Amino acid sequence: MAATSKSFIDNLGKIYGGYAGGFIFFVIVLAIMEQMGVPNKIIGYCFVFLTIGVYAYIGILSRTMELSEYYVAGRVVPPFFNGMATGADWMSAASFISMAGGLYLAGYGGLGYVLGWTGGYVLVGVLLAPYLRKFGQFTVPDFLGVRYEGNTARVCGVIVLFCASFTYIVAQTFGIGIITSRFLGIPFEVAIFVGLVGILVCSMLGGMRAVTWTQVAQYIILIIAYLTPLVWLSFKLYGNPIPELAYGQTLTEIAQLEQKLGVTKPHVGAYVDAKGAFSWVEFNNFWALVLTLMIGTASLPHILMRYFTTPNVRDARKSVGWSIFFIFLLYFTAPAYAAFAKLEVYKNVIGQQIASLPAWVQNWSQVGGLLTIKDGNNDGILQLGEFIINQDIIVLSMPEIAGLPYVISGLVAAGGLAAALSTADGLLLAIANALSHDIYYKMVNPKASTMKRLTVARVLLVLVAIVGAAVAGTRPAGIIQMVAWAFSLAAAGLFAPLVMGIWWKRTTAAGAIAGMIVGFGVCAFYLVGTRYFDMPLWFGIRNISSALFGLPLAFLVTWAVSLMTQAPSKEMQDFVDSIRVPKGELAWVKGVTHE
């Protein structure tokens, strides 16, 4: 297949509409098979292999030998579909499986994630995406290399990108391994490599083009999977099929049960410590986390590069709107998941005879480590402190809580897999493209032919994927912690040079480079120091929000050093002016090579 054909773009609605219908039909067929007595294991296999098969099919259809197709999907992706692709790119295994559980455990405190992982798109849409689209190259470090005239800034950008994206991709591969092993019943180490194949078939042959069209397909599956069990349960409990409206009543019931059970920390209580008293430490950590996650969103290259694929600047802006809309659909549902699960636990689990607990509790307590029941005082009744629950279980067990057949559990697994695969693909491409385009082509071999560049891009893609899977296979400790690091590192290292490069013409190369080094350095120092060397926390801020210190320093240093160095040339200032206006050619600075 050569360049993306116009008829394909014109018919996207029909194609993906048909695909969604086909997927629902497939779920119904499996449900009928289940009723006819097909064992659960077979149903699990069908979900995993059929969905990966579909992604592979799209990936192979989208193979390409053109640079702009490989790096930026030919710049033909309509805003609506780029929004869906960004949604899948963005929402990871952590969003899909763990976030609702985090909200279950933390109550209001967990909403920092809900806010932080959505509001960043406002920054993307206003400050960055349209201008990066106008710039019109292939990668985020490309922008730094051109704006800050040279390979030093480019290399700094690649280093930050690599540190942030690689920790993230290890976590995604880990998530894929967990889901695949659980639903196929194979060992974790083998499951990781099944997942690896799933990642590579999507991205290797078609690069960004293939990843874009599989991500749209993956978004459709993940959102159906996330909403189905909850809509069902909401309808069952309250006769209202919109759980996001219905769970207000759930919150009221939870509050009543909390009093009855003597829970000291209320679910909706803001900034409270374990005893239910107001705490400044909680308050400060909440806004620090929100800020870090939002700025991190606007700095993560695998998200920013999605806006390189729209046809023009106007569509890039609009596409940010669609992105946050599609992400919003999942994020505003997550607190409802947490509320429904909490009500179920408070109502039907705590205070009950251990011998007669609901079936879902008994099933999950037999799977290692996710749900523990320990009758500490041997009275045969389950007390609050005797029930320990892993956060991943909230989403995974919801179909059973809602009394739905196993086929819906398979659907949820397929959704989790789609979320993890799509994010892994986006990250993998961001890393491999930075290495093949920014390091290999721009620095090592600028005369490389198209053929050679694409070959190098693919070899690096496979290498990064294998190394990522190998690291994930060792089950590194604190994996969730590491994902949060990605946001801090990206925020502290990339946000200042990107935003200031566009919005402040006076920013100089020396200023930006110094800002990146200081911002990233301080952030990394705080992360490593507090995590591994027992360094005391600064102002009680947990290291998950460590960008809080690096970020302002990055701005400050960039500003101060810029003012101390000679202003950028007239040509560079004209170039920045040309980036700011949607229409017209870019005023390239002499000597800069560009596509």
Next chain:
Amino acid sequence: MAQLTPAQRDAYWKKTSRLMWTIMILWVFFSFVIPAFAVQLNEIVIAGFPLGFYMAAQGSLIAFVVLCFWNASAQNKIDQEFGVDED
């Protein structure tokens, strides 16, 4: 191509910047100011939702979606006014 004069260019950027700051202020309001008063807002309960909780779980998110679409359309208007919108 619509080549802007330096004066037009500055006027264009001034309007664009004003839109940017407007949206940034609203962004700060929904991201930080409203959550800062969550304890007080939680006293108000609507349809079972304590308002402070509701804003962080839904209200501010809706505002973010609206802000993004609003930015796109308002910036388009500025582009058209200066004749720098794309075909």
